[in-house]
Amino acid sequence: MSYRTKIFFFGGIGLLIIIGLVLALGFKQKPVPVIEGVVQPVAVTSPESVSNVAGNVPVPVEVKKMPSKAEVTQAAKDTAIKNTAINFAERFGSYSVAANFSNFEELKPFSTPTVVQWLDQYKTQLLAKQGADFVGITTKVVSTKIISSSEAVASVLISTQQSETYKTEQKTTYKDMLVKLVWQNSKWLVDGAYWQ
Numbered sequence: 001m002s003y004r005t006k007i008f009f010f011g012g013i014g015l016l017i018i019i020g021l022v023l024a025l026g027f028k029q030k031p032v033p034v035i036e037g038v039v040q041p042v043a044v045t046s047p048e049s050v051s052n053v054a055g056n057v058p059v060p061v062e063v064k065k066m067p068s069k070a071e072v073t074q075a076a077k078d079t080a081i082k083n084t085a086i087n088f089a090e091r092f093g094s095y096s097v098a099a100n101f102s103n104f105e106e107l108k109p110f111s112t113p114t115v116v117q118w119l120d121q122y123k124t125q126l127l128a129k130q131g132a133d134f135v136g137i138t139t140k141v142v143s144t145k146i147i148s149s150s151e152a153v154a155s156v157l158i159s160t161q162q163s164e165t166y167k168t169e170q171k172t173t174y175k176d177m178l179v180k181l182v183w184q185n186s187k188w189l190v191d192g193a194y195w196q
Helices: 001-027 069-092 103-110 113-129
Strands: 134-149 152-165 170-184 187-195
Touching: 069 103, 069 134, 069 152, 069 170, 069 187, 103 113, 103 187, 113 187
Parallel strands: none
Antiparallel strands: 134 152, 152 170, 170 187
16 A cells, blocks of 8 residues: 555545534533523433433423322222113113013112012003103113212213104203112112102
């Protein structure tokens, strides 16, 4: 290799090193200025890394709180109350001549003895009242709201949509039902239901 080639070769390598250093220093990340009284956002990858890089200032980290035993118990109770009220309202409000009002038999496991007795009477009234054109009613719960609740009694307001079918027509109505429940035999039972 000639002297001239050596100079170009080593000179080129030196020039590349200098360019590399200039670029490395030029793209070096500049520190984030810390403004007094303002918390700088920092990406937190683990719960341990909760300090601001620029000033070692603690950064608030949102920690999800686990529900307490009392909250879990209350949520389970509210769910049981609502489910009983919904099952009762939909079955109570859905009946047909073809099924011979069998829905009232299905309601008895959800009901207190007083309501069971009333259901038998109500079924007899409906059978006498329905005309020849009546086919049936289907009820769907739209929303529920617990009005009051204690350890032994509860009241739930149920909003429903009813579709009444007759041989020649069908109509849709919206009704609310107030369902009263009591805690008996380790379960919630309906102790009254009132169309509003």
